[in-house]
Amino acid sequence: MAKPYRAAMQRIPFIKMHGLGNDFVLIDRREKVLEFDAAFVTRIADRHRGVGFDQLVILDASADADADARINFLNSDGSLAGACGNGTRCAARYLMDQSAIDEISLASGSGLLRAVRLADGQIKVGMTEPRLAWRDIPLAQPCDTLHVPLRLFGLGEPVAVNMGNPHAVFFVDDLDSLDIPAIGPTLERHPMFPERANIGFAQIVSHEALRLRVFERGAGLTLACGSGACAAVVAAVRRELVGPACQVQLDGGELSIAWAGAGPVFMTGPTAYSFEGMLVGEGNHVDV
Numbered sequence: 001m002a003k004p005y006r007a008a009m010q011r012i013p014f015i016k017m018h019g020l021g022n023d024f025v026l027i028d029r030r031e032k033v034l035e036f037d038a039a040f041v042t043r044i045a046d047r048h049r050g051v052g053f054d055q056l057v058i059l060d061a062s063a064d065a066d067a068d069a070r071i072n073f074l075n076s077d078g079s080l081a082g083a084c085g086n087g088t089r090c091a092a093r094y095l096m097d098q099s100a101i102d103e104i105s106l107a108s109g110s111g112l113l114r115a116v117r118l119a120d121g122q123i124k125v126g127m128t129e130p131r132l133a134w135r136d137i138p139l140a141q142p143c144d145t146l147h148v149p150l151r152l153f154g155l156g157e158p159v160a161v162n163m164g165n166p167h168a169v170f171f172v173d174d175l176d177s178l179d180i181p182a183i184g185p186t187l188e189r190h191p192m193f194p195e196r197a198n199i200g201f202a203q204i205v206s207h208e209a210l211r212l213r214v215f216e217r218g219a220g221l222t223l224a225c226g227s228g229a230c231a232a233v234v235a236a237v238r239r240e241l242v243g244p245a246c247q248v249q250l251d252g253g254e255l256s257i258a259w260a261g262a263g264p265v266f267m268t269g270p271t272a273y274s275f276e277g278m279l280v281g282e283g284n285h286v287d288v
């Protein structure tokens, strides 16, 4: 028998995508108003009772005539993320496929982002210009962002970078010796980072390559973090550890990052569809 509130049921189509295993539920609201709250987000994020994702990617119609759509990101803990590199590449791929085009512009919290599909199918996005002043990270106190005075767990001083979201990058000699799930939460929520921070651990491989693992703000250790890869290369270029083009080796695969020492950071890598489905429920209380 149909439940009495059936008429109020929402049906929300979604697409599951990932970039190097950094996974997303993408909801396209460009043509339909769909409302949901933080409880909805954490429910869908649950990998046992929901769909599971690192970030929820929401596409809306954009008021900006230069943009094809507006993009927003929420972490699996329900918090807002100002930027998400892999999510941007996945959303760009989805929008390009929908319209059979190879170039797209997205309005985001960190400005207008342009993405292109390359001949080999990889998606390249121009991320924002990194912000490097302590206030812009933001950090809790004035300091040199190239050497943030934070010494914990035997790590050296990190480099702080804002890529539309806050990052701290620690350079280490042996990435495999770190228990990142154990130390990540303390660093993410350290009082030095009033808005919390994404915590990257980078090991230099050569002048053109580094290995990276990121404990993401609001999502924990992920298989890849696009904005984290950008932040790590910006940090490594500033410390003169790598050149302007750098391969970033993440647990889920590789990203090519280019930064000339000023201006935007370019990120290139693969994207993939996983499956599509429907979230069904009453109001914001959605069953999956």
Ligand SMILES: N[C@@H](CCC[C@H](N)C(=O)O)C(=O)O
Pocket: 022, 054, 055, 073, 075, 080, 081, 082, 083, 084, 085, 086, 087, 165, 166, 198, 216, 217, 218, 219, 222, 224, 225, 226, 227, 228
């Ligand atoms: N996975 C993302 C980063 C997501 C946002 C981050 N957790 C935050 O809160 O800033 C990426 O690919 O950049």
